[in-house]
Amino acid sequence: MNLKSLTKQVVSLSKNVGQMIRDEVDKLTESDVEYKGVHNLVTYVDKKSENILITELKKLLPEAGFIAEEDDKLARGERYNWIVDPLDGTTNFIHKIPLYSISIALNDGDETVLGVVYEINLKECFYAWKDGPAFLNGREIHVSQADVLDNSLIATGFPYSDYSYLDVYLMLFKDLMQSSRGIRRLGSAAVDLVYVAAGRFDLFYEYGLNPWDVAAGALIVKQAGGHVTRFRGEAGFVFGKEIVASNGKVHDEFLKKLGLYFIS
Secondary structure, three states: OOHHHHHHHHHHHHHHHHHHHHHHHHHOOHHHOEEEEOOEEEOHHHHHHHHHHHHHHHHHOOOOEEEEOOOOOOOOOOOEEEEEEEEEOHHHHHOOOOOOEEEEEEEEOOEEEEEEEEEOOOOEEEEEEOOOOEEEOOEEEOOOOOOOHHHOEEEEOOOOOOOOOHHHHHHHHHHHHHHOOEEEOOOOHHHHHHHHHOOOOOEEEEEOOOHHHHHHHHHHHHHOOOEEEOOOOOOOOOOOOEEEEEOOOOHHHHHHHHHOOOOO
């Protein structure tokens, strides 16, 4: 398999579907919004995007299965699986806040070997493949050089349904407000991750995530020179429901701070 060639085909597909999403944003009405769960929203645009992506990805790699946000009945492959979020940041999209993305990863067994994240509004496509560099619109990108949290800009996500860690989350949030350059919450975990890869953020953390939120972005961070783990510093973050992604230099300092709140 030529991962470089396959990645570029996925980049092209993402851009095409991104154009469709841009065309729909002003057509959306409140009656188009459905609820999958508490504060967990979906629209016909999410579903249309996923249908197009699945149809075209099947053509690129017929033997691959799917792990996708809007359809949990899709067949999984014995070896290869596409991990697809057709519209990461649906709430932003519904409210016409211009930050949302398409996220596509390919897993070979348990290993992510290809990742593409397309931020639709700025038309920024971040991508990488196993053993290759990370790119933004054809330009190689790297993580930042910040070496202490005090000089770091941090991204996170706010829980919207799982409030089991809310108290400790808020305590950590308060701590980081006082011990970093600031905290941002953009509303798309995939974008948060690739912003770490591009050196815009120095670190990102969140809990309650799904594979389609993180698989592509995490690979791009790693190929850009960064480090990705779960909250205790272990691997298994794609399916582990929690993630810390950083430039590597501030990772250990953050994990120690995180352990004061989240880990007994």
